[in-house]
Amino acid sequence: MTATATDLLLEARDISKRYGAVVALRSASLAVRPGEVHALMGANGAGKSTLVKILTGTVRPDGGTISIRGRPRTIHSPGEARRGGLVSVYQDPALIPDLDIWSNLRLTATPLSPFREWLTELGLERLDLSRTARQLPLASLRIIDLARALAAEPDVLMLDEMTAALPANLTERVLEVVGRQRGGERCVVFISHRMSEIASVCDRATVLREGRTVGVVEVTARGAAERIVELMLGEILGDIPAQPEAAARGAARAGGETPRMSARGLSAGTKLHDVSFDLYAGEVLGVVALEGQGQDELFDVLSGSDRPSGGELLVDGKPVSFGHPADAIRLGAVYVAADRAEALLMQRSVRENIALPFTTRLADWGVIDVRQERRKVDGAIERLQIDTRAQREVRRLSGGNQQKVTIARWVAGGLRTMLCFDPTRGIDIRTKHQIYILLRDLAEAGAAVLLYTSELKEIQIACDRAIVIYGGRVVGEIDAAHADEESLLRAAHNLPPDAPTPEELAAEAIAAETGGGPAAGAPAADGR
Amino acid sequence: MSAAAGVPDAIPGRRPADVVGSLLRRGGWTLGLIGLLVLLLLATKLIQPSYGLRGIQGLAISVLPLALVAVAQAIVVIAGGIDLSVGSMMALTSVVSAVLMENQSEALSIAVVIGVLVLGLVVGAVNGILIVVTRVPDIVVTLAMSFVWAGGALYILNTPGGGSAEWLRQLTLGSVGIEWIPRAAVVLAVVVAVIWIPIRRSRMGLSIYAIGSDPVAAHRSGVPVTRTKVIAYMLTGLFSALAGLSLTASTGIASPVPGPYTLLSVAAVVLGGVSLTGGRGGVLGPIIAVVVLSLLRTDMTFLNLNPNLATVAQGVILVGVVMFGSLLQLRRSRA
Numbered sequence: 001m002t003a004t005a006t007d008l009l010l011e012a013r014d015i016s017k018r019y020g021a022v023v024a025l026r027s028a029s030l031a032v033r034p035g036e037v038h039a040l041m042g043a044n045g046a047g048k049s050t051l052v053k054i055l056t057g058t059v060r061p062d063g064g065t066i067s068i069r070g071r072p073r074t075i076h077s078p079g080e081a082r083r084g085g086l087v088s089v090y091q092d093p094a095l096i097p098d099l100d101i102w103s104n105l106r107l108t109a110t111p112l113s114p115f116r117e118w119l120t121e122l123g124l125e126r127l128d129l130s131r132t133a134r135q136l137p138l139a140s141l142r143i144i145d146l147a148r149a150l151a152a153e154p155d156v157l158m159l160d161e162m163t164a165a166l167p168a169n170l171t172e173r174v175l176e177v178v179g180r181q182r183g184g185e186r187c188v189v190f191i192s193h194r195m196s197e198i199a200s201v202c203d204r205a206t207v208l209r210e211g212r213t214v215g216v217v218e219v220t221a222r223g224a225a226e227r228i229v230e231l232m233l234g235e236i237l238g239d240i241p242a243q244p245e246a247a248a249r250g251a252a253r254a255g256g257e258t259p260r261m262s263a264r265g266l267s268a269g270t271k272l273h274d275v276s277f278d279l280y281a282g283e284v285l286g287v288v289a290l291e292g293q294g295q296d297e298l299f300d301v302l303s304g305s306d307r308p309s310g311g312e313l314l315v316d317g318k319p320v321s322f323g324h325p326a327d328a329i330r331l332g333a334v335y336v337a338a339d340r341a342e343a344l345l346m347q348r349s350v351r352e353n354i355a356l357p358f359t360t361r362l363a364d365w366g367v368i369d370v371r372q373e374r375r376k377v378d379g380a381i382e383r384l385q386i387d388t389r390a391q392r393e394v395r396r397l398s399g400g401n402q403q404k405v406t407i408a409r410w411v412a413g414g415l416r417t418m419l420c421f422d423p424t425r426g427i428d429i430r431t432k433h434q435i436y437i438l439l440r441d442l443a444e445a446g447a448a449v450l451l452y453t454s455e456l457k458e459i460q461i462a463c464d465r466a467i468v469i470y471g472g473r474v475v476g477e478i479d480a481a482h483a484d485e486e487s488l489l490r491a492a493h494n495l496p497p498d499a500p501t502p503e504e505l506a507a508e509a510i511a512a513e514t515g516g517g518p519a520a521g522a523p524a525a526d527g528r
Numbered sequence: 529m530s531a532a533a534g535v536p537d538a539i540p541g542r543r544p545a546d547v548v549g550s551l552l553r554r555g556g557w558t559l560g561l562i563g564l565l566v567l568l569l570l571a572t573k574l575i576q577p578s579y580g581l582r583g584i585q586g587l588a589i590s591v592l593p594l595a596l597v598a599v600a601q602a603i604v605v606i607a608g609g610i611d612l613s614v615g616s617m618m619a620l621t622s623v624v625s626a627v628l629m630e631n632q633s634e635a636l637s638i639a640v641v642i643g644v645l646v647l648g649l650v651v652g653a654v655n656g657i658l659i660v661v662t663r664v665p666d667i668v669v670t671l672a673m674s675f676v677w678a679g680g681a682l683y684i685l686n687t688p689g690g691g692s693a694e695w696l697r698q699l700t701l702g703s704v705g706i707e708w709i710p711r712a713a714v715v716l717a718v719v720v721a722v723i724w725i726p727i728r729r730s731r732m733g734l735s736i737y738a739i740g741s742d743p744v745a746a747h748r749s750g751v752p753v754t755r756t757k758v759i760a761y762m763l764t765g766l767f768s769a770l771a772g773l774s775l776t777a778s779t780g781i782a783s784p785v786p787g788p789y790t791l792l793s794v795a796a797v798v799l800g801g802v803s804l805t806g807g808r809g810g811v812l813g814p815i816i817a818v819v820v821l822s823l824l825r826t827d828m829t830f831l832n833l834n835p836n837l838a839t840v841a842q843g844v845i846l847v848g849v850v851m852f853g854s855l856l857q858l859r860r861s862r863a
Contacts, residue, residue: 056748058747058748077747077750077752078747078748078749078750079749079750079751079752082750083750088748090748092745093745094744094745094748094749095745095749096737096738096741096742096745096746096749096807097741097742097745097807098737098740098741098742098807098808099734099737099738099741099807103734103737104749106731106734107731107734107735107738107746107749107750107751108749108750109731
């Protein structure tokens, strides 16, 4: 199973990268053989996207080496990567919106007839090349981008979340075409959150965790899916305060308490289809979802940034319709975003940022009562332990302190429902804990908190219960106190808790087909 | 298969009739401008029945510098930038050409013309490199540089003066072939055809549109974004130098004070259907827009309107036309 360096088509060794104080990659390695479809996996924040950016030349690594066909290379731009035999297809297609498809092909010097052939293979034979990319739907653009990459016949084809939001029939075609790349001269690096896709087309998987390569798994081996999940998780952090009152609260709810906020069959955009839940005062309700399952759209609707295309939203049992975030804020529903830049006035002071939501209320227009403002602001700063050494400009604060400011401004103004969308993204561990404790305190004081987080650990630590969203629908509810991370991850992938997973079944089937695996003895494959 | 233009995008592939439709849609703005121009010409004839051959020739000569600078601005706006120093670059190149050509031989004047064009390329490259290297927004860098180039022009020549070679003067006067084709218009057509069209058709031209349309996608498609941007600014410098030369040629001297060309060029680009966000439009639209704007002014003079009011009217018409265009676009995107 070992391959010498010259056998490898693509080899990245000990890649490291830090952004200021944040270490994105410590020591990531990736080795891909010819004829292989190789999965790159990792939980959010494991450094996957940074590694992809480095391999494609968008970001320069601080250390480590990259070689293609055994020759070391420094890749400065996607153009250079392309010339070196490495072509990527991104989640958002690299087609120029204002140019027609012809011109887009000319821009990358793509030969036309192989492009047409691949397009036909991928089920898009009747494409009018004189249309501008802007006029075509996203799914078609993805397919065009893939066909263009295949036509260039690269040594290494990198597919980054290629199948995300692709309709099922196209996904099938794509997987089939990718699967056919196996066994040839070239190789594919396949990045996806969907275990079933990995199981059906990949040979091996490299797993990243916290900026390190923690293992390479033979996907076709038995129990590979388990092994991958295990590697992605690592050891679980300790000191988890249990939520003993959760059961008691559940009982109270059965007694007919009106939920603070309820969603009934909400849908919006192309990703959110049917989401219903009840959020009660005094609880922290978690939202478990992989990236892009519709949670972004859900929070936009709940916070009044976007109107739902269907379904109903109730606050305190009464139907509401938010046309603007101000409508939501008036009803006490406030939003904390992952991206602090979305919420804060970066050039202004901590004080002004905290005071902004309550000084902009229409009723308070006119002279600002400075003393009252100061009292509220000081109270909030103290409560959240914001480091105010650099308070003249919010942008000079650390990410954690910035996030505290966005929370503080709602705490200072008073809130009933807090909608937190990945509030701890890119924040150090100590501040994270402070934020969990704060969310718990808010709930204790009678607020309702909805928490989406890309880190599953946080569900256990901060939530009473959690709903699972997959493919734009609520597919389950979990009692957080009794959920370990593995069951959460399984739920997020929409896998049943105990029964054999589709991945296992698929792996068995593949093993049976090739006759190499131990699963070859399955009854159906037995020769009679 | 009764597919019409209204069929949603889910079915790619269309029939030839639809392709014609799409051509019409894309060239629609320019066609509309041409229609507006014809209407204006008719109106001019109505207002001033004596308007004819001489009027057209005068129009062509007076429009030439503005048309060239509109092309200059259009190129950089298509590339996703904007250049507020085109007027100053015109003044600088005009002054340099007039000072060097004054009382010189014909052979030397040809060298001067070539030298001035190179100067335009260099000045444009300085703008572009500063933007790319410092990452200061285009509008700030070119505004600052506009003072530098204007100051340079005044340093070289502090009162209007200098001279132009006779052949250069003759280049814009009179007509070619039949007398209804002004020579200035032919010069404009030749210059654009020789410089811009080959670039437009090459990968370089595609890259200019690409970086204006979506720099990230362009980068991922392997386009050298920064280099292309610098080249776009160099082309803008080149066309500004041509505009400067045409100023020298049409007046016979040079003025070191920049005219109103910078803002007029932006107006022409907007009216000409080039998207200020980049990636969309061409150079023909802005050229026609320049003629429309000049003709409007002429008509107002014929109508004996207060010239200040005429300027107000020009602004109102500009806003009106552009708003009309974006309304059309909005309706189309909703349909």
